[in-house]
Amino acid sequence: MSRMNKAASVECQISRIAIETQSCISIYLRRVDGLPFLQFSAGQYVALELVIQGKSLRRCYTISSSSQDRSTIRLTIERVNQGLVSNWLCDHAAIGLRLDVGVPTGQFVLPSESKKKLLWMAAGSGVTPFIAMLHELADAQLSCDVVMLISVKQRQDLIGYNELEALIKLLPNVKLVTTFTSETDLSRGQLGRWTADRIADVCPDLHERLAYLCGGAAFTTDMQQALISLDVAPENVLVESFFVVNTNNAREAEPTSMHVQLMPHDVRWKTDGTQTLLALSESQGVEIPSVCRSGLCGACSVTIKGPCHSEGREALDDASFEAGARLACMTFPRGDCVVELN
Numbered sequence: 001m002s003r004m005n006k007a008a009s010v011e012c013q014i015s016r017i018a019i020e021t022q023s024c025i026s027i028y029l030r031r032v033d034g035l036p037f038l039q040f041s042a043g044q045y046v047a048l049e050l051v052i053q054g055k056s057l058r059r060c061y062t063i064s065s066s067s068q069d070r071s072t073i074r075l076t077i078e079r080v081n082q083g084l085v086s087n088w089l090c091d092h093a094a095i096g097l098r099l100d101v102g103v104p105t106g107q108f109v110l111p112s113e114s115k116k117k118l119l120w121m122a123a124g125s126g127v128t129p130f131i132a133m134l135h136e137l138a139d140a141q142l143s144c145d146v147v148m149l150i151s152v153k154q155r156q157d158l159i160g161y162n163e164l165e166a167l168i169k170l171l172p173n174v175k176l177v178t179t180f181t182s183e184t185d186l187s188r189g190q191l192g193r194w195t196a197d198r199i200a201d202v203c204p205d206l207h208e209r210l211a212y213l214c215g216g217a218a219f220t221t222d223m224q225q226a227l228i229s230l231d232v233a234p235e236n237v238l239v240e241s242f243f244v245v246n247t248n249n250a251r252e253a254e255p256t257s258m259h260v261q262l263m264p265h266d267v268r269w270k271t272d273g274t275q276t277l278l279a280l281s282e283s284q285g286v287e288i289p290s291v292c293r294s295g296l297c298g299a300c301s302v303t304i305k306g307p308c309h310s311e312g313r314e315a316l317d318d319a320s321f322e323a324g325a326r327l328a329c330m331t332f333p334r335g336d337c338v339v340e341l342n
C-alpha cells in the first residue's frame with residue numbers, strides 16, 4: 001500500500017548516477033512526464049517512495065542541486081547503519097529506475113534577509129543542503145558572508161569537495177575550513193574535532209551570525225552545546241539532523257507483551273516494545289501519516305497516554321511535547337498505552 005499523497009508526488013526516473021565517495025552516491029532525477037520539478041528553496045528535502053521486496057518504503061533526502069535548474073534534481077545518498085532505503089539505493093540505483101518524489105519541504109533554508117552573516121557547520125552528508133545554498137547564492141549573485149565548517153573522518157569522505165571549491169571561487173565572502181577526525185594528509189584541512197575554542201578561533205564574529213548545523217544527531221547535539229557554551233542564543237541556531245532510530249535501545253525494554261490501543265480506530269495490538277509505533281501500526285495494516293520517518297517533519301505526531309521511549313523530538317515544540325505529543329516514527333511503547341492521532 002502506498003501512503004504518499006499521489007496527487008502531490010511526481011513519478012521520476014534516475015537519469016544519472018555519480019559516485020561521490022566509497023559510501024555515497026548522487027542520483028539525478030527527471031520527471032517521467034518531462035515537466036520541470038516544483039519550485040524549491042535550497043536546503044529543502046523531498047520524500048522518495050520506492051518498493052523494496054514488495055514493501056512500499058519512504059525516506060527523505062535533501063536536494064543538493066541548484067534550485068535554478070528544475071529540469072533535474074540531484075539527491076545525495078550516503079550509506080548508514082540500519083539504513084534500509086539508503087543502503088538499497090547505494091547498491092541498486094540504476095539509470096531508468098522509477099521513484100515517486102514528494103513535494104519539497106523543510107525550513108532549513110537561507111534567511112530572507114540576504115545581508116545576514118551565516119555560520120554553516122556540516123558533518124558527512126550534512127554538507128548537501130549547503131552545496132545547494134552555495135548554488136543559490138552563486139546563481140543569484142548574492143555576496144552573503146558565510147563561514148563554513150566541515151567535519152569528516154578522512155579526506156576520502158569529503159562529499160562534493162571539488163564542486164564546493166568551484167562554487168567558493170565564485171563567492172569571495174564564503175570561507176571554508178575543513179577538519180578531519182582521523183587523517184594524516186592535511187593538505188585540505190586541519191586535524192581534530194570542532195570544539196568551542198576552535199569554532200571561536202575561526203569565527204571570531206560568531207555572535208553576529210545565524211548558525212546552521214547539519215549532520216548526524218551526535219554531531220548536531222555536540223555543536224549546539226559548543227555554540228551555547230559560547231553564548232550563542234539558541235534562537236540563532238538552526239538544526240537539521242538525521243536521526244536513525246536506535247532499535248538497540250528498544251531492545252533494552254523488558255520483552256513483556258503490552259497492549260497499544262490506537263484511537264479513534266479502537267484497535268488493540270500486542271507488542272514487545274521492539275518496534276516504533278509507526279512500524280507497529282504499519283505491520284498491522286493501520287496508517288499513521290508519515291513523510292520523513294526520521295523525526296524531522298512532524299507528520300507522524302500522535303498523543304500517547306502511557307509509558308513510552310522516544311529517540312528524538314526535533315519536529316515537536318516544547319508545548320506539544322509537554323502535552324504528550326510524540327513522533328510515532330521515533331517512539332517505542334514501554335507498557336500499555338493509548339495513542340491518539342493528532
Ligand code: FES
Pocket residue numbers: 289290291292293294295296297298299300301315327328329330
Ligand atoms: S514521519 Fe516525519 S517526524 Fe515522523
